[in-house]
Amino acid sequence: MKLTESIKKDFNTMTWVLIPVAIAINVVIGQIVAILKLPVYLDSIGTVLVAAVAGPWAGALTGTLSNIIWGLAIDPNAFPWFPVALFIGFVAGWCAIGGLFKTWWKVVIAGFLIALTAAIVSTPIAVYLYGGITASGSSFITAYLLETGKGVVQAVFSTNFLVEPVDKIATALLAYAIIKGLSKRYLARFPRAENVS
Amino acid sequence: MAIVNLQDVTYKYPLTEEPAIRNIHLQVEEGEFVAIVGPNGAGKSTLCYTLSGFIPHFFKGELNGTVEIAGVETQKSSLDEWVLNVGLAFQNPFNQISGSKFTVYEEIAFGLENIGVPRGEMKARVEAAMAMTAISDLADRSPYSLSGGQQQRVALTSILVMEPKVLVLDEPTSQMDPIGTREVFQVIKEMSARGMTVILVEHKIEWIAEFADRVIALHNGEILLEGTPGEVLTSPLLPERGFGISRYTSVARTASGQGLWPGDRRLPITLQEAVDGFARDRK
Amino acid sequence: MKDKLTFYIERESSLHRVNPLTKLVMVFAFIILAFFGPGFWLPSLLVVLGIIPLSFLGRVQREYFRTAGRLLLPVVGFLFLMQSVFHPDVGDSRVLLQVWVLNVTVEGVRFAYLTASRIFVMVSAFILFLLTTHPSELMSDLTRRGLSGTFAYVITATLQIIPQMQAKASTIIDAQRSRGLDTDGSFRKRVGALLPLTGPLVFGSLVEVEERAIAIEARAFTSKLEKTSLREIPDTKLDKAARWFFLLLIVLAFGSKLWPS
Ligand SMILES: Nc1ncnc2c1ncn2[C@@H]1O[C@H](COP(=O)(O)OP(=O)(O)OP(=O)(O)O)[C@@H](O)[C@H]1O
Ligand SMILES: [Mg+2]
Numbered sequence: 109m110k111l112t113e114s115i116k117k118d119f120n121t122m123t124w125v126l127i128p129v130a131i132a133i134n135v136v137i138g139q140i141v142a143i144l145k146l147p148v149y150l151d152s153i154g155t156v157l158v159a160a161v162a163g164p165w166a167g168a169l170t171g172t173l174s175n176i177i178w179g180l181a182i183d184p185n186a187f188p189w190f191p192v193a194l195f196i197g198f199v200a201g202w203c204a205i206g207g208l209f210k211t212w213w214k215v216v217i218a219g220f221l222i223a224l225t226a227a228i229v230s231t232p233i234a235v236y237l238y239g240g241i242t243a244s245g246s247s248f249i250t251a252y253l254l255e256t257g258k259g260v261v262q263a264v265f266s267t268n269f270l271v272e273p274v275d276k277i278a279t280a281l282l283a284y285a286i287i288k289g290l291s292k293r294y295l296a297r298f299p300r301a302e303n304v305s
Numbered sequence: 306m307a308i309v310n311l312q313d314v315t316y317k318y319p320l321t322e323e324p325a326i327r328n329i330h331l332q333v334e335e336g337e338f339v340a341i342v343g344p345n346g347a348g349k350s351t352l353c354y355t356l357s358g359f360i361p362h363f364f365k366g367e368l369n370g371t372v373e374i375a376g377v378e379t380q381k382s383s384l385d386e387w388v389l390n391v392g393l394a395f396q397n398p399f400n401q402i403s404g405s406k407f408t409v410y411e412e413i414a415f416g417l418e419n420i421g422v423p424r425g426e427m428k429a430r431v432e433a434a435m436a437m438t439a440i441s442d443l444a445d446r447s448p449y450s451l452s453g454g455q456q457q458r459v460a461l462t463s464i465l466v467m468e469p470k471v472l473v474l475d476e477p478t479s480q481m482d483p484i485g486t487r488e489v490f491q492v493i494k495e496m497s498a499r500g501m502t503v504i505l506v507e508h509k510i511e512w513i514a515e516f517a518d519r520v521i522a523l524h525n526g527e528i529l530l531e532g533t534p535g536e537v538l539t540s541p542l543l544p545e546r547g548f549g550i551s552r553y554t555s556v557a558r559t560a561s562g563q564g565l566w567p568g569d570r571r572l573p574i575t576l577q578e579a580v581d582g583f584a585r586d587r588k
Numbered sequence: 589m590k591d592k593l594t595f596y597i598e599r600e601s602s603l604h605r606v607n608p609l610t611k612l613v614m615v616f617a618f619i620i621l622a623f624f625g626p627g628f629w630l631p632s633l634l635v636v637l638g639i640i641p642l643s644f645l646g647r648v649q650r651e652y653f654r655t656a657g658r659l660l661l662p663v664v665g666f667l668f669l670m671q672s673v674f675h676p677d678v679g680d681s682r683v684l685l686q687v688w689v690l691n692v693t694v695e696g697v698r699f700a701y702l703t704a705s706r707i708f709v710m711v712s713a714f715i716l717f718l719l720t721t722h723p724s725e726l727m728s729d730l731t732r733r734g735l736s737g738t739f740a741y742v743i744t745a746t747l748q749i750i751p752q753m754q755a756k757a758s759t760i761i762d763a764q765r766s767r768g769l770d771t772d773g774s775f776r777k778r779v780g781a782l783l784p785l786t787g788p789l790v791f792g793s794l795v796e797v798e799e800r801a802i803a804i805e806a807r808a809f810t811s812k813l814e815k816t817s818l819r820e821i822p823d824t825k826l827d828k829a830a831r832w833f834f835l836l837l838i839v840l841a842f843g844s845k846l847w848p849s
Contacts, residue, residue, distance in 0.1 A: 121363075121801040121810060124738050128404065128745035129793045132753045137786050140757060143771055144778040144785075169742075177746050180723070181594060183659055184714040185707075237623070239703045241670045251674040286790055296319055297363075297798060359802055385811045393806045400799035403807065405744040407724055414818040416807035419737070421814045428818070449752065463807060 118163035118201075122297045126162065130154030131174045135182070148275040155193060156200045156222070156283040160209045161298040164201025171197035188237050192230045199225045200280070204303040215284045219277030226276060227268035234264045246271045306376075308502055309333035309356065309471060314370035316351060316360055325351040326526040329370070333471075333504065338497045340513040340534070341506045343523035344547040349506045352523065353395070353475040355379075356504060358387030375470050389420070392469035396476045398456035401463075402448045409451075409459055410435075410444040416467045434466035438492045454485025461492050471502045478509060490516070510538055510551040514574040522548065539572040553579035594747060595655065595718035603646030607827040608726040609733065610834075615713045617834035617841075622709035625841040628698070631705035639712055648719040655719070656712045663711075664704045671700035723747055728819040737815045741804075749793070756789055 131154055138151030155174060159167025171193030179187040203209065203218035234242050234250075240260040241247045246267050253263035287295070287304050295301045311331040317324045326348040333339050343349045354360040361368040362384035372379040375390050394401065406412040410431060417427045435441045438458050443451065448459055457477055464472070474493065478486040490512055497503050497516065507513055513520060513534055520537040522530040524546050530537045537543075541558070543550050551574045560566040566582065573579035603611075618638060622631040643652035675696030682694045727740035761769070769781050 119738075121805050122797060124742060124809075125745075125797045125801045125804070126794075127742050128749050129797055131746045132749040132793065133790055135750050136753045136757050136789065139754070140761070140785050141782070143761070144781060145771070146778060146782070173742060173746065177743070177750070179714065180718060181747060181750065184711040184718070185659065185663055187714065188710070237703075238667065238707070239671055239675075239699060241667060241674060247670055251670060254674055286794070289791060290794065292320060293318075294795075294798060296365075297801075357806065359805070363802065363805065384805060385808055388806050388808055393802070395799070395802075397799060400796050401803040402800075403741075403745070403804050404748050404800060405741045407744075407748070411724070411818055415804075418815050418817055419808040419811045419813075421811075421816045423816060424818065424820065427816065431818075449748070460803070467807065 114163075115165045117299055118166040120297075120299050123158070123162040123166050123299060126158055126298070127166065127170050127173065130158045130170050131177055133157070134174045135178065148278055150275065150279055150282065152193065152196050152276075153279050153283050153286070155197045156280055157286055159197045159200035160204040160283060160287060160304050161295060161300060162201075163300045163303075164198045164205070166299075167197030167201040168194045169197070171195070188233055189230065191233065192226050195225045195229045196222055196276075200283075204300065207303075209284060209287070209304050212281065212284060215280050216277055219280030220273055222280060223272035223276035224269075227265060227272045230268055231261060231265045234268075235260055240264050307332035308335045308375055309504070310371070310373040311355075312371045312373075314355060314368070314372055316355060316369070317367040318351075318364060319366045321366075324526055326355065326523075329355075329528060331521070331528075333502060335470075335502055336497075336500045338503045338516055338518045339505070340517035340520045341504065341523055342508070342510070342513070342520060342538075342543075342548060343506075344549070347523040348526040349523055350395075350475050351526075353393065353473050353504075353506060356471070357391045357393035357473045358382070358384050359393070362387070388469075389467070390469055391471045391473060392464035392467060393473045393475070394457075394460050394464050394477055395474075396479045398453055398460050398480065401460040402456065403463075407447060408445050409440065409448055412448045412459060413463050413466050416463060420467070430466050430468075434462045437495060438462045438465065439488075452485065454481050454488045457481060457485065457489050458492055461489065465492075465496065469501075471504065472496060474503065474505045474507075476506050476508065478507070478512075486512070508549055510549065510554075511575045514538060514551070514578075524548075534574065535571050538574050551575070557582065594723055595651075595715065596722050597648050597651055597719050598722075599647050599720075601645065601647040601720070603642060603648075603720045605822060606720075606830075607821060607823045608721050608729045609823075610827045610830050611717050611721055612726070613831050613834045615717045617837045618713040619710045620838050621841045622706045624845045626844045628702060631702070631709045634709050635705070635712065639709070639716055643716055643719075646716065646720040648716070651719055652712070652716060655715050656708075659715070660708055660711050664708050667707060668700045668704040671703055672697045675699050725819060725821055728817045729821045729823075731815065732817055732821070738809070741809070753789060753793060756792070757785070760785055760789060 133154035134151050137153055138149060141148060141150045152171065152174070155167055155171040158170040172190050175186050175190035175193045199222050200218065203221055208214045208218035234240060240250055240254065240263065249270065250263050250267040253266055254260065258266070292305065295304060309331065311329050314329040315324050315327040329352065341349050341352065351360065354364060355368070355372055356374070358379055360366065361380070368380070377390070379387060403412060403415050406415055413431045413434060414427055417430060422430065432441070435444060438461060440455065440458050440462060443455060443459070448456065451459065461477070478489050481489060486509065493503060493505065494516060505517070517534050520532065520534050521528055522537055522543060529546065530540055530542060538551065539554050544555065553573045553576055557566045557572045557579060561568060561572070566572070570582060573582050618634055622634055643649045672692050673696070675693065683691045684694060684697065685692050724744060727744055731737050731740045764781065764785060770777060
């Protein structure tokens with residue numbers, strides 16, 4: 109399939125209407141999780157959901173816009189991290205095309221791949237924009253690793269790799285649980301319903 | 306020639322075995338007001354989606370027969386062209402708000418922006434449509450801050466401003482209180498009076514009796530009865546098949562069983578008809 | 589949780605009247621100058637001589653200081669402290685003071701100050717932009733310049749859906765609290781609370797998608813005709829000139845990186 113066709117396939121009106129809802133799910137669940145003081149973010153469940161039912165391009169767009177909206181409306185500190193969200197959606201979409209959203213244990217694998225992607229993509233942003241120490245709590249781990257003499261890139265990546273998998277595997281599993289809770293009739297309206305049935 | 310022309314239409318949703326509507330023949334003349342009644346699951350919404358092009362273009366599935374509006378056949382058209390001829394409004398006013406506009410004025414202009422109407426003309430049409438549906442005073446409000454009846458009038462105005470040839474309404478008042486219902490029917494009446502073709506699915510029988518030129522009773526996906534409101538809405542077949550009917554009709558039917566309503570007089574549908582009918586015997 | 593989702597403050601000012609794209613280009617010029625431009629003090633100068641005076645021009649200085657204080661001071665303060673303390677010790681830099689086993693060096697403090705001031709420029713330039721630009725206006729302007737209308741739909745729809753869902757979430761949280769939910773309870777209890785709190789919200793909002801898709805298609809959302817816009821957005825010669833000026837600044841900023849003197 110040619111690139112433009114592959115992109116076009118992801119988008120019908122259902123996708124366009126789903127994306128705002130998915131972004132709202134990202135934001136609101138992210139905030140509820142913070143209220144409950146859980147040690148995860150879970151702020152990309154909506155992104156993974158779109159990626160699974162509509163495809164990688166729609167997922168990438170949802171992730172990107174999610175960050176932009178978070179920046180526009182809640183906290184402008186979110187802007188520079190949009191590539192991470194973009195790749196989470198993109199990789200989740202390809203995982204779904206590869207059949208990783210059909211049974212729960214495959215979803216765990218998808219979650220791990222998404223986590224790996226997030227760890228890789230956020231490293232250069234943390235290093236070049238923030239000099240390695242960002243504003244998040246996990247920066248203490250990075251700082252510790254720096255003190256033990258690790259290079260900054262290595263320290264940041266190791267931190268990300270420690271933090272991401274739990275969050276992203278939980279995210280993928282919750283997105284999967286949502287999909288399982290939706291009717292076949294409803295899912296069939298989305299461009300890549302076959303990925304999840 | 307009829308503006309709406311359905312010939313032997315049968316439709317099956319994807320992933321289903323049984324057709325939701327079958328063998329439907331329906332002609333509607335320009336300017337006519339047709340009401341559709343039927344019990345739950347009869348296929349009323351399916352028929353509305355068929356008329357408005359969402360079947361087959363949005364729902365996919367298997368459509369047989371011909372659906373023709375204003376001389377164009379649905380299978381040979383695309384949804385974005387079809388909606389310019391046929392406007393659709395439905396039950397839930399909240400879900401009909403586009404969600405992307407911050408004021409009622411902008412909300413109503415949404416459809417005109419989509420079809421590239423120039424700004425000057427757009428404003429004129431939006432303002433005229435709002436005046437017609439009596440919502441001019443809501444122009445600067447957020448569509449989400451309105452009552453159900455107001456939201457439904459905004460939804461109707463948003464469709465009317467696009468000047469469709471045929472208006473399809475699927476239970477537009479089912480979530481309205483009596484005040485909201487009255488407000489919405491005022492708009493529908495006004496549109497019909499201006500010559501628009503209206504096809505309305507409605508449970509509130511008394512309103513139909515007042516407005517409709519013709520009533521179609523749908524049952525199990527098929528047309529069971531068709532005729533004037535007086536004929537169809539008082540037919541003994543309706544209560545037998547699980548249709549909701551007017552309480553005045555059923556009271557008068559019981560009364561006629563006991564000889565209190567003459568057998569040769571048509572059963573009443575509205576309160577007024579019932580009062581008039583019973584009063585005549587008292588004199 | 590906030591009841592209103594945009595930062596926008598409706599007010600008459602010359603900054604409000606500037607074309608949205610011009611303001612956006614200006615924001616990027618500030619950011620790129622801060623990160624790539626020459627000089628240790630440049631980001632600080634951009635704030636003091638650029639962003640703050642502009643906030644007065646836009647008559648949003650009070651909101652600007654309040655928002656920047658709320659969103660930026662914690663982040664920038666944290667960054668500054670952490671980086672001062674943890675900046676890798678290169679050996680030959682002067683030690684200012686010792687904290688436990690860590691050396692705070694002049695180098696470290698300089699690095700921390702630079703990073704913090706750059707982040708400050710980045711975020712507060714956006715804050716200024718958002719305070720003086722209505723999202724609909726930005727989207728209309730970008731659509732007119734060729735951004736797809738469906739894209740603009742997504743942004744403005746999201747800005748409306750989020751506060752609605754937040755309102756519903758608050759209702760659900762309050763209801764659950766009155767039934768004994770304890771957001772400070774044990775870890776297992778808090779995990780257990782997640783599903784009842786989010787489930788109804790998520791499924792409720794997903795079910796609406798199908799009808800809304802039908803409703804906007806009924807209003808020609810997917811029309812292939814060229815779209816027009818209700819809003820008229822000013823775009824003067826001065827705007828165009830300003831955009832070229834900011835683009836020039838961006839080029840110069842990158843240039844200064846490529847050819848260091
Ligand atoms: N999207 C769909 N996919 C599959 N079957 C459907 C779908 N929508 C409706 N049906 C089925 O088609 C039949 C007709 O449904 P329809 O919604 O047209 O009835 P209705 O007369 O509008 O009922 P109501 O009074 O409840 O609105 C029902 O059996 C219903 O289950
Ligand atoms: Mg129905």
